[in-house]
Amino acid sequence: MDTPISGTPLVRLRTISKHFGEGDSRVDALVDVGIEVHPGQVVGLLGPSGSGKTTLLNVVGCIQEPSAGWMELDGDVVYDGRWLRSDLRRLRLEKIGFIFQFHNLLPFLDATENVAVALTLAGLDTAEAKSRAVELLEYLEVGHRRNAFPAVLSGGEAQRVAIARALANRPRIILADEPTAALDSQRAAIVMDLLRKVATEQRAAILAVTHDEKIFDRFDRIFHLRDGRLDDQT
Amino acid sequence: MNLALRDIRHKLGRFLLTCLGLSLLLGTALSMIGIYHGLVEDALTLVRAPGADVWVVESGTRGPFAESSRIPGDTREAIARLQGVTEAGSVTYQSIETEQRGVKLRFYVVGYEPGRPGGPDRLAAGRPSGRSHYEAIADVRSGLALDERVTLGRRAFTVVGLTDGQVSSGGDPVVYLTLLDSQELQFEQAPPAARRELARGAAPAGTDTVNAVLARVAPGVAADSVAESARRWKHLSAMTQAGQEEILTESVVERARKQIGLFTAILLVVSTVVISLILYTMTMDKIREIATLKLIGAPDRTIIGLILQQALAMGIAGFAFGAGLILAVKDYFPRRVVLHPEDGLMLGAAVIVVCVLASGLGVRLALKVEPAKALGG
Known part of the structure; x- marks a missing residue:
């Protein structure tokens, strides 16, 4: 599936490296990685276990500081040998949406509140946040489960609620960690269709780590990582 | 949220x-x-109940609660004659155990002279003692009821009145008896012991002993000065109500x-x-x-x-x-x-x-x- 590349890349990494430990115990998790993800693109990140996929996602999500390199997110240079912004949580709140393998919904909030919590963190009042949350749940075709708690949602429903939460603050960048790993092929297809819809309609860049072969054909580009290095791209 | x-x-x-x-x-x-x-x-309830201003006890003791105190029964007349004293009453205090309805009961017996300081300040039920013998006023915590008979020592007493909330510092409910009854209870020897004393030629043991004398002073009279006067008798010691309360709170329950x-x-x-x-x-x-x-x-x-x-x-x-x-x-x-x-x-x-x-x-x-x-x- 090809989406025409247009506009400035929302994610731009140059020679990003990340190592853990020093000396004999040093492990190079990422070595000179450079990628670009444009608005509207759904990009896959593939590689065997320990190849550095999750580390790369953590770096792009501003969760882990790279050891070296340069990184730009949505037009802002955020890393150039050091973090250039002190409020990384705020940056994540405003610019990045996260989708997890096991949805990670807060078990004590219902579907609406799980989405609304991201909006209240951004400063919306509770009533407005809930109203917007319901809109998002309807958009992701899970509005009928708005009052259900995560424990009673099916895997597919929970993942759609999680996507709604990731989209709540209209982020331009969405990072997904194995978003379909816990779903059967039918539900995995629905989730990928939703991500595609979000990427297209909201001009967002989606970077997804996956092992799930059944969704390989849903990506515009796929980066292969091996031992922390970009092997090739397809 | x-x-x-x-x-x-x-x-x-x-x-x-x-x-x-x-x-x-x-x-x-x-x-x-x-x-x-x-x-x-x-x-403090037991100390405050008599409404005394001065406590007169045995010399060299801080009785009757902190230490044992015994003074002659006629001390009350001497104290009553001190300047500034309006009334005085003799009291005895002792713990006693008895069995009632098959249950072991423990009481704190207060002997007092009806009409004089030392008795219960108010009754929750019943009447004050009207006779000089064999009537008791018990606290409701004793479990005794009005008109119930209870054996204390060798004699039986009828409960004629009830107080509420009068217990000793050890938690035993208080039973008020007349001074004569309580003196017999505390000081009278058991018959075999009395017979033995007589056999060896000793004089019969008297029971006219009390543990303390309580005095009330006239308005405007300093309790300290009355206590000071009482202390002039070498066999007596005296303290004010405040002093007695202090002894209890800072010594007995400290x-x-x-x-x-x-x-x-x-x-x-x-x-x-x-x-x-x-x-x-x-x-x-x-x-x-x-x-x-x-x-x-x-x-x-x-x-x-x-x-x-x-x-x-x-x-x-x-x-x-x-x-x-x-x-x-x-x-x-x-x-x-x-x-x-x-x-x-x-x-x-x-x-x-x-x-x-x-x-x-x-x-x-x-x-x-x-x-x-x-x-x-």
């Missing part, structure tokens, strides 16, 4: 059970404070007070440790949720608020349950439990401080949680 309340609502059963456990701990701490106040109040105070402090420390562990465990259970919140951009104050609010909710609910529980059952305690509103406020404030301190461990753990923990399987 209050995350702490949502989490509590989600695990309400577990939260309530935790609060119940905590409430028992805090209720025990509160009851300790109440028992201490009860101890002091019990001790050790119990320290013991209870220490125990209360230990309970508060235990409560702090328990709350800390509960909060730590609750936080451990929420590591993934906390990591997710951090990942989606929640500031530290949201995370701290979540833990601190739950700590306070748990502490306040636990304290409220505990206080309610103790208020409901305090009258069933064998010793009097006296709770003052300020005790509740003080313990409540201590609980809030404890909760804030205890939440530190959970907060520390939560702040160390890496947002990356939310990613991965």
Whole structure:
């Protein structure tokens, strides 16, 4: 599936490296990685276990500081040998949406509140946040489960609620960690269709780590990582 | 949106059970404070009941509660004649055990002269003693009823009146007898002992001995000066009402007070440790949720608020349950439990401080949680 590349890349990494430990115990998790993800693109990140996929996602999500390199997110240079912004949580709140393998919904909030919590963190009042949350749940075709708690949602429903939460603050960048790993092929297809819809309609860049072969054909580009290095791209 | 309340609502059963456990701990701490106040109040009730201004006891003693005191029965006339004294009365105090309806009972017997200082200040039921022998006025805590007969020593007494809340510093309910009866009870020898004394040529032992003489002074007369006058008799010692109360609170119940105070402090420390562990465990259970919140951009104050609010909710609910529980059952305690509103406020404030301190461990753990923990399987 090809989406025409247009506009400035929302994610731009140059020679990003990340190592853990020093000396004999040093492990190079990422070595000179450079990628670009444009608005509207759904990009896959593939590689065997320990190849550095999750580390790369953590770096792009501003969760882990790279050891070296340069990184730009949505037009802002955020890393150039050091973090250039002190409020990384705020940056994540405003610019990045996260989708997890096991949805990670807060078990004590219902579907609406799980989405609304991201909006209240951004400063919306509770009533407005809930109203917007319901809109998002309807958009992701899970509005009928708005009052259900995560424990009673099916895997597919929970993942759609999680996507709604990731989209709540209209982020331009969405990072997904194995978003379909816990779903059967039918539900995995629905989730990928939703991500595609979000990427297209909201001009967002989606970077997804996956092992799930059944969704390989849903990506515009796929980066292969091996031992922390970009092997090739397809 | 209050995350702490949502989490509590989600695990309400577990939260309530935790609060119940905590409430028992805090209720025990509160009851300790109440028992201490009860101890002091019990001790003072007996001292305050006669409404005396001066206590005259045996020289060199701080009797009759702190130490044994015996003075001649005619001391009362001498004290009554002191300048400034309006009335005086002889009293005896002794602990006694008896069996009633097959149950062992322990009383604190006060002997007094009806119409003179030393008797009960007011009756809850019945009438004052109208005869000089074999009538008793018992406290309701003794379990005795009006017109019930009770055997004390070798004689039976009829309960003609009831007092309410008169117990000794040891918690034994008070039974008032006339002075003559109480002197016989305390000082009369058993017949075999008396026969033995007579056989060896000793004079018959008298019973006209009392433990103390209580005096009331005229308005405007300083009790100190009367006590000073009484002390001129070398065989007597005297103290004011305030002095007697001080002896009781600072001497007789001091050790119990320290013991209870220490125990209360230990309970508060235990409560702090328990709350800390509960909060730590609750936080451990929420590591993934906390990591997710951090990942989606929640500031530290949201995370701290979540833990601190739950700590306070748990502490306040636990304290409220505990206080309610103790208020409901305090009258069933064998010793009097006296709770003052300020005790509740003080313990409540201590609980809030404890909760804030205890939440530190959970907060520390939560702040160390890496947002990356939310990613991965």
